[in-house]
Amino acid sequence: MKYTFSFLAVIALVLIAWLGSQIPGMQYLFGVAIPYLAIMIFLGGFVYRVVQWAKSPVPFSIPTTCGQGASLDFIKQDKLDCPTKTSEVVARMFLEIVTFRSLFRNTKSELHEGPKITYESSKWLWLFALIFHYSFLVVVIRHMRLFLNPVPAWLEFLDFLDAGAALQVGAPLLYATDLALVLGVVLLFGRRLVNRQVRYISLANDYFPLFLIFGIATTGILMRYFLRTNIDIISIKELLVGLVTFSPVFAAKIGSIFYIHLFLVSTLLIYFPFSKLMHLGGVFMSPTRNMANNSRAKRHINPWNDPTIKPHSYAGYEDEFREFMVDAGIPVEKELPPQKDE
Amino acid sequence: MALAKLEQLSKSVVQGPSLATGAVPTKDWMETPAIFKEGNFAYPAKKEKVEYLNSQAGLEFPNARIWSPDEDDWKLPENWQEIILNGLKERLGKFRSLKIFMDCCVRCGACADKCHFFLGTGDPKNMPVLRAELLRSIYRNDFTLAGKLFGKMAGAREMTVGVLKEWFMYSYQCTECRRCSVFCPYGIDTAEVTMMLRELLHLVGVGINWILEPASNSNRTGNHMGLQPHTFKDNVDFLAEDLETLTGVKINHSFNRKGAEVLFITPSADVFAEPGLYTAMGYLALFEQIGLDYTWSTYASEGGNFGLFTSNELMKKLNAKMYAEAKRLGVKYIIGGECGHMWRVIHQYMDTMNGPADFLEVPKSPLTGTVFNNAASTKMVHISEFTADLIRHGKIKLDPSRNSHVLPTYHDSCNPARAMGLMDEPRYILDHVVPKWVEMPENTIREQTFCCGSGTGLNTDEIMELRMRAGLPRANAVKHVIDKHDVNMLSCVCAIDRATLTSLMNYWNPGCGVCGLSELVGNALVMDNEKRAMGYDAEGNETELPEGFRTMV
Numbered sequence: 045m046k047y048t049f050s051f052l053a054v055i056a057l058v059l060i061a062w063l064g065s066q067i068p069g070m071q072y073l074f075g076v077a078i079p080y081l082a083i084m085i086f087l088g089g090f091v092y093r094v095v096q097w098a099k100s101p102v103p104f105s106i107p108t109t110c111g112q113g114a115s116l117d118f119i120k121q122d123k124l125d126c127p128t129k130t131s132e133v134v135a136r137m138f139l140e141i142v143t144f145r146s147l148f149r150n151t152k153s154e155l156h157e158g159p160k161i162t163y164e165s166s167k168w169l170w171l172f173a174l175i176f177h178y179s180f181l182v183v184v185i186r187h188m189r190l191f192l193n194p195v196p197a198w199l200e201f202l203d204f205l206d207a208g209a210a211l212q213v214g215a216p217l218l219y220a221t222d223l224a225l226v227l228g229v230v231l232l233f234g235r236r237l238v239n240r241q242v243r244y245i246s247l248a249n250d251y252f253p254l255f256l257i258f259g260i261a262t263t264g265i266l267m268r269y270f271l272r273t274n275i276d277i278i279s280i281k282e283l284l285v286g287l288v289t290f291s292p293v294f295a296a297k298i299g300s301i302f303y304i305h306l307f308l309v310s311t312l313l314i315y316f317p318f319s320k321l322m323h324l325g326g327v328f329m330s331p332t333r334n335m336a337n338n339s340r341a342k343r344h345i346n347p348w349n350d351p352t353i354k355p356h357s358y359a360g361y362e363d364e365f366r367e368f369m370v371d372a373g374i375p376v377e378k379e380l381p382p383q384k385d386e
Numbered sequence: 387m388a389l390a391k392l393e394q395l396s397k398s399v400v401q402g403p404s405l406a407t408g409a410v411p412t413k414d415w416m417e418t419p420a421i422f423k424e425g426n427f428a429y430p431a432k433k434e435k436v437e438y439l440n441s442q443a444g445l446e447f448p449n450a451r452i453w454s455p456d457e458d459d460w461k462l463p464e465n466w467q468e469i470i471l472n473g474l475k476e477r478l479g480k481f482r483s484l485k486i487f488m489d490c491c492v493r494c495g496a497c498a499d500k501c502h503f504f505l506g507t508g509d510p511k512n513m514p515v516l517r518a519e520l521l522r523s524i525y526r527n528d529f530t531l532a533g534k535l536f537g538k539m540a541g542a543r544e545m546t547v548g549v550l551k552e553w554f555m556y557s558y559q560c561t562e563c564r565r566c567s568v569f570c571p572y573g574i575d576t577a578e579v580t581m582m583l584r585e586l587l588h589l590v591g592v593g594i595n596w597i598l599e600p601a602s603n604s605n606r607t608g609n610h611m612g613l614q615p616h617t618f619k620d621n622v623d624f625l626a627e628d629l630e631t632l633t634g635v636k637i638n639h640s641f642n643r644k645g646a647e648v649l650f651i652t653p654s655a656d657v658f659a660e661p662g663l664y665t666a667m668g669y670l671a672l673f674e675q676i677g678l679d680y681t682w683s684t685y686a687s688e689g690g691n692f693g694l695f696t697s698n699e700l701m702k703k704l705n706a707k708m709y710a711e712a713k714r715l716g717v718k719y720i721i722g723g724e725c726g727h728m729w730r731v732i733h734q735y736m737d738t739m740n741g742p743a744d745f746l747e748v749p750k751s752p753l754t755g756t757v758f759n760n761a762a763s764t765k766m767v768h769i770s771e772f773t774a775d776l777i778r779h780g781k782i783k784l785d786p787s788r789n790s791h792v793l794p795t796y797h798d799s800c801n802p803a804r805a806m807g808l809m810d811e812p813r814y815i816l817d818h819v820v821p822k823w824v825e826m827p828e829n830t831i832r833e834q835t836f837c838c839g840s841g842t843g844l845n846t847d848e849i850m851e852l853r854m855r856a857g858l859p860r861a862n863a864v865k866h867v868i869d870k871h872d873v874n875m876l877s878c879v880c881a882i883d884r885a886t887l888t889s890l891m892n893y894w895n896p897g898c899g900v901c902g903l904s905e906l907v908g909n910a911l912v913m914d915n916e917k918r919a920m921g922y923d924a925e926g927n928e929t930e931l932p933e934g935f936r937t938m939v
Contacts, residue, residue: 100485159396
């Protein structure tokens with residue numbers, strides 16, 4: 045099965061980092077070289093992909109209109125779903141990107157005897173996607189505390205909220221988003237298996253990022269809550285602050301679980317620009333969503349429009365049919381010659 | 387192939403092997419070849435039609451030949467693979483949409499059951515996501531690092547004749563209706579993908595006759611039907627005479643008249659066959675009553691544009707006649723009749739391809755003074771916009787009771803709904819021309835409307851079962867309001883719909899008629915000095931035009 049391969053690939057990555065980081069001297073590779081490489085590939089690759097997209101023009105104005113357009117003054121325009129102004133497009137895009145509005149529309153159709161087709165609202169995918177993406181986002185932001193010295197107040201506050209949301213006391217504080225991220229991954233993976241249509245279309249590269257992120261989340265959780273031997277947060281922070289200030293240092297021995305975590309994150313960063321994860325960038329650039337529906341009011345320019353493509357000319361048309369036209373009393377540009385056509 | 391009986395097909399769509407109802411194929415889709423047999427493909431384009439198009443300046447339609455999809459050998463050019471891959475490369479450079487849509491899909495499956503072809507056939511490759519994967523797999527293989535490194539594991543595969551055949555099958559089982567793109571979180575529009583597939587297929591001479599013949603007709607005679615100028619005029623004259631018989635009002639219309647204020651262009655099907663004829667009579671009656679200074683054109687006698695279903699070059703060439711004729715005749719602006727894909731071309735492509743129309747004026751209704759700023763650049767107004775404005779300003783007198791023989795529902799055509807945003811103008815008109823009308827269920831109207839199942843040039847008889855399957859979601863929603871509200875008429879603003887929905891209703895919902903909105907406007911229109919003909923209504927009483935323009939007198 046396709047997910048077996050993806051699963052084994054992630055297991056292999058874990059083993060590589062686990063075994064590799066125990067070889068003396070290899071900590072530098074897993075703690076410094078690979079992370080640097082990963083960040084470079086991620087940033088460079090991401091920019092490269094976006095630039096590649098931007099290089100291709102948008103020849104035609106092709107927004108998908110999902111509501112009434114602007115026309116007569118007594119017809120109410122749906123400004124969000126059929127925007128004409130830039131501000132309206134921005135609002136449409138904002139809600140799309142921040143609230144996954146198109147997924148909120150999702151329906152499930154069923155065929156019954158009769159035949160009769162029914163449609164009902166289906167918000168599971170929307171919900172799972174929100175849980176996953178937002179918890180991932182908060183987890184990423186929370187990690188900034190490991191790179192910043194001193195930790196800014198807003199980050200402390202976010203930390204406080206996240207831990208507080210999990211409604212517990214004691215140390216280490218459990219983060220709500222840690223649970224939500226794992227839950228989100230599990231739900232999205234479960235959906236891929238349970239929904240027959242999605243199962244049929246899923247590729248190995250749909251399962252791989254799910255397993256990878258699952259691996260990242262669980263190693264992070266293990267490190268924070270369970271495998272705390274040799275996890276000296278001070279030396280980890282020293283290493284990470286050192287990385288972002290381009291002066292990496294190794295103060296003390298750090299447990300393998302940290303290297304596994306870091307290696308999986310590095311893999312995700314490297315994998316990102318070459319995969320469907322680029323939807324993060326693409327969602328901003330989709331012409332069916334980010335264009336105004338004003339193509340009759342304002343001319344959209346196609347840079348490769350070919351001016352040499354002309355219609356079959358009227359003159360050619362009249363030449364072919366002039367006799368019939370004159371007979372039928374249709375006005376012509378050139379009257380029939382006395383004897384025969386030229 | 388004979389069309390399956392209603393009972394058989396009704397069972398088959400629910401119980402047949404269908405991913406839509408639960409039968410998951412055991413074989414991976416990449417291992418499942420497309421198999422052609424009579425009835426599941428539209429006939430290939432005739433050699434002479436391809437040759438004709440290829441001979442036209444600005445167009446390339448190579449490899450004209452006699453071939454058939456159900457034969458093994460498609461007689462492709464020797465270097466067909468190279469042609470296709472180069473063609474794909476070129477298009478990736480020309481269309482950002484293609485690149486983004488190839489790269490961003492996460493296969494979340496939101497689109498899967500949104501496609502009418504998938505719901506009606508249950509064929510996995512009719513899920514929009516898989517339809518796009520047919521191309522995406524090739525894109526990965528030849529244009530992405532992941533595909534080159536990991537091959538099939540990354541969802542890549544090599545371009546083979548089998549893949550090409552698959553492209554042909556499934557790009558012609560998509561009506562480019564854009565319903566999937568409404569639900570996609572990235573707005574991925576399968577229409578864009580299918581358009582590219584069809585363009586690529588034309589590069590190696592693979593196309594269907596039902597598209598290329600009307601397109602070549604349109605190029606030569608001005609319209610899809612191939613009506614020559616005198617015949618086109620005869621047809622309209624005939625409708626005008628009928629209208630005079632029905633209403634007692636003499637209709638004054640003209641052709642190719644220089645100096646008219648307005649050029650009127652509608653799909654030629656409206657002057658060619660029922661029920662479109664009644665829609666055309668509606669236009670004639672309305673323009674006569676308001677005394678519009680307008681002309682028809684025999685040269686630009688086609689609103690529709692089968693180039694949209696072929697290639698952007700052909701679309702541009704066919705569309706260019708509209709502005710060329712408007713310029714030649716010296717009109718101020720253009721009014722366009724009811725048609726779906728025609729309006730996608732006008733709204734989203736025309737000005738870009740063939741503008742700027744700086745020789746025209748911003749459309750202004752001569753009766754109400756309304757300036758159509760939404761068409762300030764294209765200078766082309768939709769008949770529903772024009773009519774709604776007349777009604778709003780009380781410039782026409784309407785008697786809805788004249789339509790009391792119908793209880794309509796309204797079908798949003800795909801393109802006006804999802805590529806234009808024309809939804810409430812027709813509803814506003816309906817509110818004023820019929821005593822009562824009802825909406826179909828909310829998941830089947832407006833931006834979620836279902837295609838007639840035969841758009842984008844698929845309204846050909848040899849694939850009737852496919853069409854009836856693909857039209858099932860639309861027909862089923864109509865049936866819902868027939869059962870619940872006794873609806874007997876399906877109104878729309880699309881010429882392809884008027885033809886295809888008629889077949890669809892005859893099959894799934896016999897007894898339900900199909901009409902253009904302008905027919906209902908014409909029926910309800912109170913004209914000056916009218917003397918309406920008498921006929922017999924359903925109860926046998928003699929009354930004025932009991933069935934509107936359809937009354938036999």
